[in-house]
Amino acid sequence: MTESLMDTKDVKDLLMKVSALGEDGGDVRLKRIVHRVVSDLFRTIEEFDVQPDEFWTAMSYLTRLGQANEIGLLVPGLGLETFLDLRMDQAERQAGIEGGTPRTIEGPLWLAGAPLSKGEARLDDGTEQGEVLFMQGQVRDVEGRPVAGAVIDVWHANTKGGYSGFDPSQSKYNLRRRIETDAEGRYRFRSILPNGYACPPDGPTQQLLDALGRHGHRPAHIHFFVVAPGYRKLTTQINIDGDEYLHDDFAFATRDGLIPEVKRVSDAAAIHARGLNAPYA
Ligand code: MBD
Ligand code: FE
Structure with a gap:
């Protein structure tokens, strides 16, 4: 089995530069989130052996999604809005707020x-x-x-x-x-x-x-x-x-x-x- 590109110095350095983690300035929380999201994307591309034409098809899909003003429609369709609700329910339970x-x-x-x-x-x-x-x-x-x-x-x-x-x-x-x-x-x-x-x-x-x-x-x-x-x-x-x-x-x-x-x-x-x-x- 070939080694994961994710473990190479090239990719680790790339992710650090992309997110500016470890550099002065900028929002540290945002840097950490960008680092995580981009590295999860890299990982997905590697794991599924996503080809360049597939990648660019996905990018043009996202462009059309925005142009059609449908980001707010896909978000609930992917369960993301419900996930945010479940998180708020959980936070309330943990704070002892119940009912209603x-x-x-x-x-x-x-x-x-x-x-x-x-x-x-x-x-x-x-x-x-x-x-x-x-x-x-x-x-x-x-x-x-x-x-x-x-x-x-x-x-x-x-x-x-x-x-x-x-x-x-x-x-x-x-x-x-x-x-x-x-x-x-x-x-x-x-x-x-x-x-x-x-x-x-x-x-x-x-x-x-x-x-x-x-x-x-x-x-x-x-x-x-x-x-x-x-x-x-x-x-x-x-x-x-x-x-x-x-x-x-x-x-x-x-x-x-x-x-x-x-x-x-x-x-x-x-x-x-x-x-x-x-x-x-
Ligand atoms: C709707 O009317 C709606 O309520 C949601 C969540 C998504 C699309 C259309
Ligand atoms: Fe509705």
Whole structure:
């Protein structure tokens, strides 16, 4: 067996120069991370006998990934965003913090500045004939005490799985709102039932998933940030029960505790009695 190039003085010196480890100036932590990441890449190239044409194919892939603005899409698809969540869960356990709604990933489709209202909101602009959805809840701290004045930032896809701000067919901030909880910590909203998202079929993320023999679908879901002064921010989602991808999410975001019961009602009068029927301004 030939010796590993990694053990040669040439490669060791190369890595030291690339990362500037051992030289004055620069950020020491960054230098150590660059040293590690580049040496892991060298090691991978050696172990898999990666050929130059394969290497350059990968570099042009990364170029296209950035050009298509899909870095934030591949990251959850590779489980990296879920790994960061698992790390935060672990850090909280180690700090003795337990309970509450589980976190799950943010994904790449949140937008700042959604309209803000108190207590309730209608999220949809009324242009789609989707199944009407009502959701209500109460923000509580880990001791179960209601949190008044918390802000729920909620966003979700339309019936075609598209998000406003990214899907040019939708109005600005459609299906995106911020709702401040009332004195009892409660909020409620009306919207339309979303459909699952699928990666752009001709994009670089789907290209890699295809090569892995994977799909690029997410089950229908609704995203939330929950923030309140003096509290940690919660980033989470709920899934719509019954979706075929419920436990087969390409972004690995489904978690126990995030699949609420969906109650279907057929009585239009009952729906109207729920309120929030005012057309969105
Ligand atoms: C989404 O809607 C999403 O939530 C994630 C995580 C990735 C792609 C699309
Ligand atoms: Fe999403």
